[in-house]
Amino acid sequence: MKTDKAIAVDVLIVGASLAASAAAKRLVDAGLDVVALERRTLPRDKVCSGILSPRGHRFLVENFGPLPEETLHNPVSCRGVTFHFPSMISIPMDFDGGPTPHLHRKFSDYWTITQSGVTIHDNTTFLELEDTGKGVLIRARKEGREIRYTARFVIGADGPRSAVTKALYPDYQKSIPWFMVGQKFQKIIACPLDSDYFHFWFHPGLGHYTWSHERNAQQIVGVGFPAGGNLHTMHANVEKYLEEKHGVKLEPAERLEGCTHNFGPSLINRYIFGKGNVLITGQAAGFFNMLAEGMSCALHSGAIAGEAIVEAMQRNRPVQEVYRTLIASEVRRCTDQWNPVKIIFGNPHEADFKTAFGKLSRKEKVTVIRDLVDFLKIYAPYNWGRQILSQSCIRLLRGEYPSNRWL
Amino acid sequence: MIETNVIKDKAAQANGLWNRVGDQTNPSRWNGEKWRSFVDHLNSRGVIVHEALPDVSVFVSDAGGLALGMPHGIVRPFSADEIAEVLKAAQIYAVPVTTRGGGLTTEGESVAFGGLLLDMSSMNRVLAVDPVNLTVRTEAGIYWHQLAETLRQDGLDYLSAPLNLTSSVGGTLGVGGIDINSPRLGCSADQCLALKVVTPTGEIIECSTTENSALMERVLLGYGQFGVIVEATLKIRLFTPIIMKYFYYSSLRTAMEDLKYIAHEDAADYSGILTIMDRAINLLVAFDSDEREKEFNLRWRRHLRGYGEASFGLRMAGYYLLHPWKFREAAYLIGRRLTLFPEFWKPEYMHKGKIVDRTVVFSRAVWKFWGGRKMVIPDLAASEEKFIEAVERGNQVCRKYFRHYTLYCVGIKLFNSRERYEMSCIPPDAGDIAFGCEFEPMLRDTDYSRDYLQSFKNEIYDIGVDMGLSYYRFGGMMKGYIRKAFGDDLVDKHLALKQQADPAMILNRDVIF
Numbered sequence: 001m002k003t004d005k006a007i008a009v010d011v012l013i014v015g016a017s018l019a020a021s022a023a024a025k026r027l028v029d030a031g032l033d034v035v036a037l038e039r040r041t042l043p044r045d046k047v048c049s050g051i052l053s054p055r056g057h058r059f060l061v062e063n064f065g066p067l068p069e070e071t072l073h074n075p076v077s078c079r080g081v082t083f084h085f086p087s088m089i090s091i092p093m094d095f096d097g098g099p100t101p102h103l104h105r106k107f108s109d110y111w112t113i114t115q116s117g118v119t120i121h122d123n124t125t126f127l128e129l130e131d132t133g134k135g136v137l138i139r140a141r142k143e144g145r146e147i148r149y150t151a152r153f154v155i156g157a158d159g160p161r162s163a164v165t166k167a168l169y170p171d172y173q174k175s176i177p178w179f180m181v182g183q184k185f186q187k188i189i190a191c192p193l194d195s196d197y198f199h200f201w202f203h204p205g206l207g208h209y210t211w212s213h214e215r216n217a218q219q220i221v222g223v224g225f226p227a228g229g230n231l232h233t234m235h236a237n238v239e240k241y242l243e244e245k246h247g248v249k250l251e252p253a254e255r256l257e258g259c260t261h262n263f264g265p266s267l268i269n270r271y272i273f274g275k276g277n278v279l280i281t282g283q284a285a286g287f288f289n290m291l292a293e294g295m296s297c298a299l300h301s302g303a304i305a306g307e308a309i310v311e312a313m314q315r316n317r318p319v320q321e322v323y324r325t326l327i328a329s330e331v332r333r334c335t336d337q338w339n340p341v342k343i344i345f346g347n348p349h350e351a352d353f354k355t356a357f358g359k360l361s362r363k364e365k366v367t368v369i370r371d372l373v374d375f376l377k378i379y380a381p382y383n384w385g386r387q388i389l390s391q392s393c394i395r396l397l398r399g400e401y402p403s404n405r406w407l
Numbered sequence: 408m409i410e411t412n413v414i415k416d417k418a419a420q421a422n423g424l425w426n427r428v429g430d431q432t433n434p435s436r437w438n439g440e441k442w443r444s445f446v447d448h449l450n451s452r453g454v455i456v457h458e459a460l461p462d463v464s465v466f467v468s469d470a471g472g473l474a475l476g477m478p479h480g481i482v483r484p485f486s487a488d489e490i491a492e493v494l495k496a497a498q499i500y501a502v503p504v505t506t507r508g509g510g511l512t513t514e515g516e517s518v519a520f521g522g523l524l525l526d527m528s529s530m531n532r533v534l535a536v537d538p539v540n541l542t543v544r545t546e547a548g549i550y551w552h553q554l555a556e557t558l559r560q561d562g563l564d565y566l567s568a569p570l571n572l573t574s575s576v577g578g579t580l581g582v583g584g585i586d587i588n589s590p591r592l593g594c595s596a597d598q599c600l601a602l603k604v605v606t607p608t609g610e611i612i613e614c615s616t617t618e619n620s621a622l623m624e625r626v627l628l629g630y631g632q633f634g635v636i637v638e639a640t641l642k643i644r645l646f647t648p649i650i651m652k653y654f655y656y657s658s659l660r661t662a663m664e665d666l667k668y669i670a671h672e673d674a675a676d677y678s679g680i681l682t683i684m685d686r687a688i689n690l691l692v693a694f695d696s697d698e699r700e701k702e703f704n705l706r707w708r709r710h711l712r713g714y715g716e717a718s719f720g721l722r723m724a725g726y727y728l729l730h731p732w733k734f735r736e737a738a739y740l741i742g743r744r745l746t747l748f749p750e751f752w753k754p755e756y757m758h759k760g761k762i763v764d765r766t767v768v769f770s771r772a773v774w775k776f777w778g779g780r781k782m783v784i785p786d787l788a789a790s791e792e793k794f795i796e797a798v799e800r801g802n803q804v805c806r807k808y809f810r811h812y813t814l815y816c817v818g819i820k821l822f823n824s825r826e827r828y829e830m831s832c833i834p835p836d837a838g839d840i841a842f843g844c845e846f847e848p849m850l851r852d853t854d855y856s857r858d859y860l861q862s863f864k865n866e867i868y869d870i871g872v873d874m875g876l877s878y879y880r881f882g883g884m885m886k887g888y889i890r891k892a893f894g895d896d897l898v899d900k901h902l903a904l905k906q907q908a909d910p911a912m913i914l915n916r917d918v919i920f
Contacts, residue, residue: 026857028436029520030467031460031477058865059858062887065431117436304856310475314467322854329859 006148009035011309012138013118014126015158016042018295019282019302021112023155025063026306028117032313035149036113037140038122043110047183047259049213049220050103051078051198053289054350056296057100059303060108064115067101071108073215078102079196080351085371086203088245089364092194093351099196102215103295121147126163129154131276153309153319154278157302160262162284168275169407176265177382179208182231182258183222184239186250191219193246202375206238209263212248219250227260263288266297267338268387271331272407279323281305287330290337290349301330324403331401339392432514432887433474434917437503437521442479445500445523449482452492456480456523466507466524472781473857474515478505478524485529487603487611487637493525494635495609497913504913506631508575509550513782514864516630516918517578527577530637533557541643542600547577547636555766564646564766566598571778572770577636580627583819583832585843587679587693590670590818594832596627597822598642604634607909611637621826625904628831631915632905647695648761649677651751652703654713656688657722659802663795663816663842665690665711670818670840674707675699680816683743685802686736687723688814693765739811747776777813779850783860785867786845788819788834788877794842800870801846808863811849818842830893830901834877886919 011027013020016038027034038044050073052060060067077099082092113120124142138149156164165172193199193212201210209224221242223234235253242248265271265286274280281287281304287297308323315322336348347354360368379385395401446456457463458480468475484490497504503522510517527548535544538561545554551568554576558564567586569579580602584595592598601615604626612634614623625633656662662680669678669692677693690713694700714722727737750772751762762768789797798816805812819841821833834841846867848860871878872891890898902920906912912920 025433026475029433029477030475031464055862062431062861063433065435115435117438300858303858307857325854326856329856 006137006150007035008150009033009119010151011035011153011155011306012037012136012149012151013155013157014162014164015156015282015284016113016120016122017046017109017157017159017282017298018112019284019298019305020155020157021109021116021118022059022063022299022302023157023281023306024113024116024118026303026310030310032310034118035151036118036120037124037126038113038120039125040122042113042120042122043106045257046105046109047181047257048103048105048295049183049198049211049222049293050101050105050108050215051213051293052100052103053293053296054095054097054100056293056299058097059296059299060101060112063299063303064112067108068111071101071104071111073102073104074217075195075214076102078198078213080198082194082197082199083353084199084201084203084246085368086205086374087367087371089360089368089371091353091356091360091368092197093353093356096350096352126158126167129164129167129278131278133276136277152277152313155302155305155309156274156278156280156284157282157298157305158284160260160283162280164274164278165272165280165284168278168280169272172272172407173262176262176270178227178260179224179263180227180229180231180258181209181222181224181261182235182256183220184235184253185215185218185220185255186239186253188214188217188219189249189251191248191250193219193242193248201238202371203241204375204378206241207234208378210238212242218254219248221248221250224261224263231256231258261288262286264382264384266334268384269331269335269391269401269405270407271327271405273320273324273327275320277319279305279308279319287334289334297330297334300333301327304330324406328400328403332395335391335401336395338388339395340388341392341396430887430890434476434515434520436476437479439479439521441500442502442522445496445502446480448496448500449492452496454482454484454489454492456482463524466510466519466526469507469510469512469515469517470782471513471515471784472779473513473783473860474518476515476518476520478519479521481524481526483526483529487605490525490605490635490637491609491611493523493609494605494607494914497523498608498909498911501911502913503916505915505917506577506635508548508578509573511569511571511574511578513784516915520917522913525635527575527635534638536561536563536643538563541645542640543643544638544640545576547580547639548575550575551579552766552770555764558643559646559764562646563643566642566644567592567595569595570769570773572766572773576639576641578631580636580639581629581631583628585817585819587677587691587817590678590820590840591673591676593820593822594628596827597820597825599627599639600642601640602626602636603638605637606634607914615640624826625908627827628833629827630918632901632919633908635914648758648763649693649695649765650697650700650761651691651693652700653716654690654692654711655716655719656690656713657686657719657726659685659688659799659814660795661712662688662690663798665713666816666818667791667794667842668710669707670820670842672707674703678818680814682814683740684736684812685806685814687719687740687744693762736810747772750775777847777849781850781855781860782847783850783864784845784847785864786843786878787867787871787874788832788837788841788843789874790834790837790876791840791842793834793836793874793876794844797870797874797876798844800874801844801867804863804866804870805846805848808859808866809848813845813847813849815845815847816842830889830897832877834875835893836875886917889919 010032011034013036080094127139130137136154140147195214199212207223207225266288271286281301282298283294312319312322336342342348505519506525507517530546530548533545552572675692676695682688787797
């Protein structure tokens, strides 16, 4: 391959998604020279429910402005979440602060990355990096041609299968459990599920993560399960259940999309933030809200990665030290969502489950708790329960999650 | 190739698809279009634009330290004519112009997100002091402490100014300015008698309450939207040392009730509340003369429910003995007491039990004990009726986010319903007096992400929206809240005025509109 002279930038961001956009925004605002690498041609599709949390919604508006129409699917907003249980008890909960947008990730991500003012090099695949201590040398490829960059810092914001993470920690991705998440799009014949809500099933017989919501006159039925399972079988099972139990009748699927997720690190405070002059952020770092909403923590953690670099440069401090200090608030926010102490005594989510739960009769409450326990049993093989409890206790005593578990 | 025109500029949110969550408070960087032509234009008229990185990068943030933005260039003007040239050219080339005095804003109001930054601190001369009529004419880029220094030479003093004193006169007049004598004298902007203003289209206009008064009312408390204040004539007074007294409370509500009582009765020349969390609440009162102090002691002191320091100390000792698990909090209170309070009676600033120069004492203490690399000071301004509830709700938010924080409450006297109060820091439903409270976490050396601090500020500001309050912030950045706080009709009325006065919308455009 023919190579040209290296392109020198202050910061190279790998990825052009929401985390990358937020990081870019902070860096560009501070007057730094920043390039974002994206392996595909922008705008690009992305597998995602598109249901954003209220916090993420606010971040988008405050940092990028009012959302253009093209960045939204129909229905354009989501009022909240409805939990469904095998006992056929359903609990609808509105989001705090009103409905949130139903993002069309292809265009919302494109909108944010262009709004950030970053220089975008799309169609460019990150290959490898070398941290020299004073900076980072990066190799990438565009249309068969090698491109080299030199940057003072690199941010890996390239999603769960992060190439930057792999470059830094070649064995990490083999060491964590992976989940396949797939969704099919089907025209609606009859659907009694309220289209204003995102629906989630705590049903061990359906999958580890089962959901449904309406998009552009189609119903999305999705299911998540340990990687290696068969999506079609799992999906057929869910579709049959929805028809039998909820009266959902759908035409055969017109489209299927799926991807793998690193669901797990945020539950047990096992984040991965990079080393030296390379920061990892967003879902690549392991941020995932409960119900697998990763967009809001991607935005916030990405912004913190950008802020950390600016801070490190302004104050001549080691960037990892700054990043790991600043990111603690996002770790608390994200991991608190799985923390039983916080769930029982606080309100770590952005929909008030406790109030909705409180409206149930005593018998229904007992049934829901029993259903929840049955559901959680399917996660037993991952040995997360003990870790969640120990991390919760430390959080209670110290007010923080321990940073020594972060990579 | 990146596709262009994929996203059109049609905002779904503005079409009312769901509840308004706010506006873009962190503006997009201006793209630099026609910047070079603009600079060439100014150079040809003798205006120097500094573009080197060391020149512009010092303005990357403000006192808040959270908002980041870099101007393309800066101008340090020395005359109104020079500013007029800048603004005329900016209208032609549509280049955003941000004015900055002391940079004491906390929400990025004095940060340029691209475009030109007018560093007004170059215009810092005191032009004339009139000791007979008690007025001073000064250039508006002067800091309050510089003005105080000049006035002291003639035994004179300004009336009211923000306690930090490194904010500029012009910046303060544009947003309010609160002192602990504001319950008697109103905000700093209300001390202004006349202004020289350069309008956004580059006209130089003298204005006062009798001459071009409409412009005067637009510019005072106008967030820098309707002109650059170049000179100001302010009321002044004879300098007097002050006598300070402190009352201590463990109940925030009781202290606030007493503060309201003092303001109502005009019982003191200065009054305010400073707290250490909601545990140790200090109501301070001060007097310009022995007579006023004597009158206070005779008529009003017995109505106050605060304790003296010794008895309050004993009560607190009792409380912490019964709550031994709060020993860290007790240690913090003691440490704060031992280090902070002596600042207010340092012998070099005292004479016969009076503080000789409150300017020095207060500004020293403010920067030493409340200042920091980042300053997060969201605030609420409320009518008298809503004040206590607003502070109590804000206090709960502080408790949720921070272990250590301070509340600073003060009254603001209003002078009838002046036009300048509309859509300003003055709450719309306030009567003769409004009250404000700043909620300030003690950040010191701790590192919080901007995101965490922003969440805290949002929760405080949301209280304002929920209760129909206003905000008397350092810089008055209300962009994210202005429509929620004041409603579309009022904001659109002011926006129309702004569009008329500033056709290219170039002057301080990201502050409120």
